[in-house]
Amino acid sequence: MNYEVVGITVLWTFLYGYLIVASVDFGAGFFSYYTKRTKKNHLIHNIIQRYLSPVWEVTNVFLVFFFIGIVGFFPDTAYYYGTALLVPGSVAIILLAIRGSYYAFATYGAKESGLYNFLYGATGLLIPASLTTVLTISEGGYVVVEDGNVRLQYGELFGSLYSWGVVILAIVSVLFISASFLTYYASRAKDSNALELLRKYALIWSFPSIGMGVIVFFLLSKRNLGHFQNMMDIWWVFAISFVAFIIATYLIWNRRNYGTAFVMVMIQYFAAFFGYGASHLPYLLYPYLTIYDGFTNESMAIALIIAFIAGLLLLIPSLYLLMRLFLFDADYVEGKK
Amino acid sequence: MFLEYDPVLYSRILTALTLAFHVIFATIGVGIPLMIAIAEWMGIKRNDPHYTLMARRWARGFVVTVAVGVVTGTAIGLQLSLLWPNFMQAAGHTIGLPMFMETFAFFFEAIFLGIYLYTWDRFKSKLKHFLLVIPIVIGATASAFFISTVNAFMNAPQGFELVNGILTDVSPLSAMFNPATPTKISHVIITCYLTSSFILGAIAAINLLKGKNHVYHKKVLHLTMLSAAIFAIGTAVIGDLSGKYLHEYQPEKLAAAEWHFETEREAALILGGILTEDNEVRGAIKIPYALSILAGGTPDTVVVGLNDFPEEELPPLWIHYAFDVMVFIGMYLAAISILFVVMNWMKKWNAFNRPLLWAVFAGGPLSMLAIQSGWFFTEVGRQPWILNQVMTVAEGATTSQHVDIMLVVFAILYLVLGVTCVKVLRRMFKNNPVEHELEERGITHSGNRKAN
Numbered sequence: 001m002n003y004e005v006v007g008i009t010v011l012w013t014f015l016y017g018y019l020i021v022a023s024v025d026f027g028a029g030f031f032s033y034y035t036k037r038t039k040k041n042h043l044i045h046n047i048i049q050r051y052l053s054p055v056w057e058v059t060n061v062f063l064v065f066f067f068i069g070i071v072g073f074f075p076d077t078a079y080y081y082g083t084a085l086l087v088p089g090s091v092a093i094i095l096l097a098i099r100g101s102y103y104a105f106a107t108y109g110a111k112e113s114g115l116y117n118f119l120y121g122a123t124g125l126l127i128p129a130s131l132t133t134v135l136t137i138s139e140g141g142y143v144v145v146e147d148g149n150v151r152l153q154y155g156e157l158f159g160s161l162y163s164w165g166v167v168i169l170a171i172v173s174v175l176f177i178s179a180s181f182l183t184y185y186a187s188r189a190k191d192s193n194a195l196e197l198l199r200k201y202a203l204i205w206s207f208p209s210i211g212m213g214v215i216v217f218f219l220l221s222k223r224n225l226g227h228f229q230n231m232m233d234i235w236w237v238f239a240i241s242f243v244a245f246i247i248a249t250y251l252i253w254n255r256r257n258y259g260t261a262f263v264m265v266m267i268q269y270f271a272a273f274f275g276y277g278a279s280h281l282p283y284l285l286y287p288y289l290t291i292y293d294g295f296t297n298e299s300m301a302i303a304l305i306i307a308f309i310a311g312l313l314l315l316i317p318s319l320y321l322l323m324r325l326f327l328f329d330a331d332y333v334e335g336k337k
Numbered sequence: 338m339f340l341e342y343d344p345v346l347y348s349r350i351l352t353a354l355t356l357a358f359h360v361i362f363a364t365i366g367v368g369i370p371l372m373i374a375i376a377e378w379m380g381i382k383r384n385d386p387h388y389t390l391m392a393r394r395w396a397r398g399f400v401v402t403v404a405v406g407v408v409t410g411t412a413i414g415l416q417l418s419l420l421w422p423n424f425m426q427a428a429g430h431t432i433g434l435p436m437f438m439e440t441f442a443f444f445f446e447a448i449f450l451g452i453y454l455y456t457w458d459r460f461k462s463k464l465k466h467f468l469l470v471i472p473i474v475i476g477a478t479a480s481a482f483f484i485s486t487v488n489a490f491m492n493a494p495q496g497f498e499l500v501n502g503i504l505t506d507v508s509p510l511s512a513m514f515n516p517a518t519p520t521k522i523s524h525v526i527i528t529c530y531l532t533s534s535f536i537l538g539a540i541a542a543i544n545l546l547k548g549k550n551h552v553y554h555k556k557v558l559h560l561t562m563l564s565a566a567i568f569a570i571g572t573a574v575i576g577d578l579s580g581k582y583l584h585e586y587q588p589e590k591l592a593a594a595e596w597h598f599e600t601e602r603e604a605a606l607i608l609g610g611i612l613t614e615d616n617e618v619r620g621a622i623k624i625p626y627a628l629s630i631l632a633g634g635t636p637d638t639v640v641v642g643l644n645d646f647p648e649e650e651l652p653p654l655w656i657h658y659a660f661d662v663m664v665f666i667g668m669y670l671a672a673i674s675i676l677f678v679v680m681n682w683m684k685k686w687n688a689f690n691r692p693l694l695w696a697v698f699a700g701g702p703l704s705m706l707a708i709q710s711g712w713f714f715t716e717v718g719r720q721p722w723i724l725n726q727v728m729t730v731a732e733g734a735t736t737s738q739h740v741d742i743m744l745v746v747f748a749i750l751y752l753v754l755g756v757t758c759v760k761v762l763r764r765m766f767k768n769n770p771v772e773h774e775l776e777e778r779g780i781t782h783s784g785n786r787k788a789n
Binding site: 086103 | 397401408410412418422423426428429436440441445448450452456459504508735740758
């Protein structure tokens, strides 16, 4: 493997990590708010708080990691995406800022506040929508370069079926991933009331998520035929994703093995996400930027990869400790600690 | 908008706004973990629950400021690419490494902060819980270290060749460890510690001034002022080294800070004063030889004056005021903290007298003002460059059309976040004062646990 592929694989893995942990977080915020409105909050409040409180800050780092890493490995992305994404990027920053700080204000502040909870819950669904703009414009046709100036075509972005398809896919996926994780967490906590409600949410959102996945898949053929054909070439990856989805829903439906079910959901998105990414290569921004012409110099690439390995040696044991204390510690999960 | 649309100007204002807001939270984000660690350690070593409670209360308030620090840090991280795409393209090639490592440090800190906050009563051994705060201190300080090397690089770029506008021969380590790095990072880190000590000290001072006579507040004040005195002395030493760095590598910044026009030996240091239209200094205190000594260690060091630089490469001369504010406050903080420590040491003197308490209290906001002034001085002082002598600010900026609207939106955001943060923090500690919490935890006035 050459450095370019190593670089993009590292970044893509972190983006996948963000996809999972952030989905759980965003969905949890939304469910928490929604159940508060429908007076069912007492059922799942504790589950959500117990999981989220120690990890909310870690979630954010996955995203920072990705966008700092991409500038390190592929500095030219800063030029293209940076210029084009000023407005959608700023919207995403503002939503993330409101969400992160109001989570802390609501959780650690001395008083319950309906407004804080609303801000925290509502932004959870808007952030995935604003972040997906990046994936949408990477397909080409939304960005033009004229006299060395990069411009985003807002009319094209808001008027295209594809971009709305991706937004809806992102939102329903967030709700599905989150509900299936929280179902598992509730089952570990032996909290049957929470389990029932969350299991219902997981099933409600499962079919829209797979349905939108299929729809977006075909909308892409209209948007970027080359990319679509590349995806067809590796159709089996998406078949794995589909099978994993079927197993996950089957297990949740039959009230068994919620842990395996969530692993299946992770495999479902892993296959789809990496299949999508691999078939997008070599383009980072079609048709202007490939991983080859936007790559950093060799000495920086080596330095980054070394830093990355050293960083992982530090992170993996720490993350393991975090999970052992808060995810796999039965007494903590059940609320005894 | 009242000004004509110019993406460079608006990008500069928006970046300044975001950084000025972020640095409030970043500074305490670096400093407070160390103070928490010291307090928890004292609690274990002296078996004094007052100190343990101190660590606990500080950690609780700290997490609220961390949230705002994290989100504004995310904002500046993304804004760099959004507002300065050309600069980031160049920066990615040269200093991608420390930026990348900063996120690792941040990651490390985030993981252990989550663990630390939720394991206060989980381990039997107190020492085990104390060990968890160490990675937080390391992570917080390491992220300050890495990100300051990026800023140091912008002041003293090296580790690459520029051939026809293309960066070649890049050496990431040499870019990271440039001449500005040692003084920059040590100054940043120690002033974060100093400021955090004073902010925590100010809270204790105001509680004592309000007549809360609990020994807890006195212990806080003693601990924070002793730390502050040490950090203030360190700051002064490093400040002197920073002057020597500027003399060597960025003489135009030093000259602008000191309104030093003529190149000469035995140059005087100028304190205060105002500059007239025709560049005459009025009403300033001149300390003979001091500038030469600051710059080179000897009175006969030749200090280059502003007249020797091309005019379009000079920073604005108002940075002198920012420089003075920083230096004066630094001396004030050193004087107050040392005075407190000495008076407290002399048993027959009362260090807890009202004037001194007021002076300590004032040190809290003043130290934050000094941080802001110092950053404005160093950042505006390298205008017109974004990469000193390599790339100008105008060359690095975005060409996008909507920076002015974004500026307004972000200004509103920071206002709302700032106000809510203060509101939440005040409510947190008002609703649960120390006296109440001590009683709740069964800790007696003298600092012993009640026998159950």
